[in-house]
Amino acid sequence: MTDIDAIMRMAPVIPVLVIEDLADALPVAQALVAGGLHVLEVTLRTPCALDAIRAMKQVEGAVVGAGTVLNPRDLDAALEAGSEFIVSPGLTEPLGKAAVASGVPFLPGTANAGDIMRGLDMGLTRFKFFPAMAAGGPPALKALASVFGQARFCPTGGITEASAPDWLAMDAVLCVGGGWMAPAGSEPAEISAKASAAAKLT
Amino acid sequence: MTDIDAIMRMAPVIPVLVIEDLADALPVAQALVAGGLHVLEVTLRTPCALDAIRAMKQVEGAVVGAGTVLNPRDLDAALEAGSEFIVSPGLTEPLGKAAVASGVPFLPGTANAGDIMRGLDMGLTRFKFFPAMAAGGPPALKALASVFGQARFCPTGGITEASAPDWLAMDAVLCVGGGWMAPAGSEPAEISAKASAAAKLT
Amino acid sequence: MTDIDAIMRMAPVIPVLVIEDLADALPVAQALVAGGLHVLEVTLRTPCALDAIRAMKQVEGAVVGAGTVLNPRDLDAALEAGSEFIVSPGLTEPLGKAAVASGVPFLPGTANAGDIMRGLDMGLTRFKFFPAMAAGGPPALKALASVFGQARFCPTGGITEASAPDWLAMDAVLCVGGGWMAPAGSEPAEISAKASAAAKLT
Numbered sequence: 115m116t117d118i119d120a121i122m123r124m125a126p127v128i129p130v131l132v133i134e135d136l137a138d139a140l141p142v143a144q145a146l147v148a149g150g151l152h153v154l155e156v157t158l159r160t161p162c163a164l165d166a167i168r169a170m171k172q173v174e175g176a177v178v179g180a181g182t183v184l185n186p187r188d189l190d191a192a193l194e195a196g197s198e199f200i201v202s203p204g205l206t207e208p209l210g211k212a213a214v215a216s217g218v219p220f221l222p223g224t225a226n227a228g229d230i231m232r233g234l235d236m237g238l239t240r241f242k243f244f245p246a247m248a249a250g251g252p253p254a255l256k257a258l259a260s261v262f263g264q265a266r267f268c269p270t271g272g273i274t275e276a277s278a279p280d281w282l283a284m285d286a287v288l289c290v291g292g293g294w295m296a297p298a299g300s301e302p303a304e305i306s307a308k309a310s311a312a313a314k315l316t
Numbered sequence: 317m318t319d320i321d322a323i324m325r326m327a328p329v330i331p332v333l334v335i336e337d338l339a340d341a342l343p344v345a346q347a348l349v350a351g352g353l354h355v356l357e358v359t360l361r362t363p364c365a366l367d368a369i370r371a372m373k374q375v376e377g378a379v380v381g382a383g384t385v386l387n388p389r390d391l392d393a394a395l396e397a398g399s400e401f402i403v404s405p406g407l408t409e410p411l412g413k414a415a416v417a418s419g420v421p422f423l424p425g426t427a428n429a430g431d432i433m434r435g436l437d438m439g440l441t442r443f444k445f446f447p448a449m450a451a452g453g454p455p456a457l458k459a460l461a462s463v464f465g466q467a468r469f470c471p472t473g474g475i476t477e478a479s480a481p482d483w484l485a486m487d488a489v490l491c492v493g494g495g496w497m498a499p500a501g502s503e504p505a506e507i508s509a510k511a512s513a514a515a516k517l518t
Numbered sequence: 519m520t521d522i523d524a525i526m527r528m529a530p531v532i533p534v535l536v537i538e539d540l541a542d543a544l545p546v547a548q549a550l551v552a553g554g555l556h557v558l559e560v561t562l563r564t565p566c567a568l569d570a571i572r573a574m575k576q577v578e579g580a581v582v583g584a585g586t587v588l589n590p591r592d593l594d595a596a597l598e599a600g601s602e603f604i605v606s607p608g609l610t611e612p613l614g615k616a617a618v619a620s621g622v623p624f625l626p627g628t629a630n631a632g633d634i635m636r637g638l639d640m641g642l643t644r645f646k647f648f649p650a651m652a653a654g655g656p657p658a659l660k661a662l663a664s665v666f667g668q669a670r671f672c673p674t675g676g677i678t679e680a681s682a683p684d685w686l687a688m689d690a691v692l693c694v695g696g697g698w699m700a701p702a703g704s705e706p707a708e709i710s711a712k713a714s715a716a717a718k719l720t
Binding site for chain 3: 226227228229230231232234235250251253254256257258261262263
């Protein structure tokens with residue numbers, strides 16, 4: 115199993131996907147991977163999300179994880195569906211302990227110093243920063259990163275193709291999360307083109 | 317006992333009251349209810365707050381709760397005074413467990429994803445978002461609400477009659493909290509007029 | 519042992535120091551104390567931080583504490599080095615309990631209402647507000663302070679000589695933390711001059 119640090123370094127952007135129609139899962143994943151984004155986060159916000167994870171795993175080269183994992187029950191369902199990594203919006207003790215015990219690569223959301231310290235106490239050093247823009251933007255993460263030298267981040271929430279470089283320029287940022295590559299109703303060619311541009315961001 | 321969802325839907329605005337002089341309690345409550353705001357939150361920030369709750373409960377049609385409840389001790393005092401709902405600025409495990417165990421309608425403050433996840437773990441789905449403007453304003457709550465589909469909010473803190481509609485326009489917002497209807501030293505007629513305007517906000 | 523409230527009232531600014539070279543510790547501390555800033559926070563972000571604390575304690579009149587204390591292990595090391603107070607970026611239960619049990623003056627970081635309530639539950643009423651600017655600036659702390667009447671704060675993070683007065687004007691603020699008095703590579707005379715100006719801020 116690849117660790118979360120390696121997953122975060124596979125591409126500058128992790129697509130955060132809300133799949134409403136299971137039929138979209140396979141073509142969306144193929145288009146993203148074709149564009150160079152191999153790490154795919156499927157949020158557990160729709161009824162078909164777990165099946166979408168199963169479908170996307172069939173795509174050669176895709177590394178498919180589950181997002182919006184809120185508790186140990188969600189974690190179990192996500193692992194059962196074959197999720198290769200787990201993302202949560204925030205960090206609670208029950209979820210953190212269960213995720214660490216499972217050994218799955220885990221990227222918990224944090225928004226402040228207390229969140230990060232609770233994560234470090236669990237042995238975690240890789241974090242989502244969420245919601246990235248609303249929680250203070252780059253200055254907020256810079257302030258936090260200056261204190262937690264060992265931590266690395268994937269800011270997510272309100273980040274666009276235009277603002278991603280501001281985040282990626284920070285040493286503490288390994289990648290960003292975003293949904294702009296595959297908005298609902300996009301054609302595969304469009305998705306591949308946007309993924310390809312995203313894969314080249316620095 | 318009405319549940320917290322029903323209380324949040326009674327009016328678009330919950331007046332957040334700081335009663336310095338017990339003599340004001342009854343006329344302020346009467347004026348607010350006359351203006352159409354039946355749900356009244358009395359903050360436990362003044363020595364006479366618990367007596368103010370007792371006094372306001374005499375007003376026909378008023379649903380009187382306690383705000384600024386910080387711990388189980390405050391909760392017990394608030395319930396003893398007859399509070400019909402409980403509001404807190406943040407959510408701790410001791411307060412959350414005690415409030416849930418008591419069965420009282422409970423609206424705990426949250427400011428980030430970890431707070432909301434800890435609340436969901438306790439079976440709570442209705443939250444205050446505090447301090448609403450300073451914690452990132454509407455974009456912050458939009459980002460959080462997009463992830464927690466089952467949650468509904470009462471943003472409070474820095475909201476004015478002018479900014480309330482921006483919040484109320486969000487599906488995830490059932491009502492807002494604010495103090496602008498009854499600033500210290502207001503005449504009953506003024507309070508009723510402002511309450512009446514607030515009750516019509518959408 | 520002086521309590522944390524008294525330490526916070528010794529000067530309007532606590533220098534937050536990142537000491538890369540142990541040879542700087544003594545002259546930096548001497549220059550700050552000569553300028554009128556007696557309370558010195560040495561962050562545990564560099565390999566020589568604990569030795570820097572030991573060195574600075576030799577300066578007559580200096581009150582030397584450790585910052586960036588993340589867990590009970592850091593706390594023990596900081597106390598072993600003779601730290602007279604402890605500052606952390608956030609508050610966790612293990613660190614909070616260990617710090618309270620040790621009796622050392624403790625200034626834990628907070629950024630939201632939940633953090634402050636967890637601190638109050640531990641008997642703490644003096645808090646760092648961090649990162650002060652990125653967590654919402656003065657309006658955010660004003661909103662929080664209005665709810666927690668018993669709490670007093672040391673905002674830290676992004677504060678400059680120019681913005682410090684905005685914070686110090688708040689009743690809930692006893693002092694601010696900042697690094698502008700002693701940026702890396704400063705001459706002692708410069709540090710003393712800046713410290714002297716900082717000591718006069720109101």
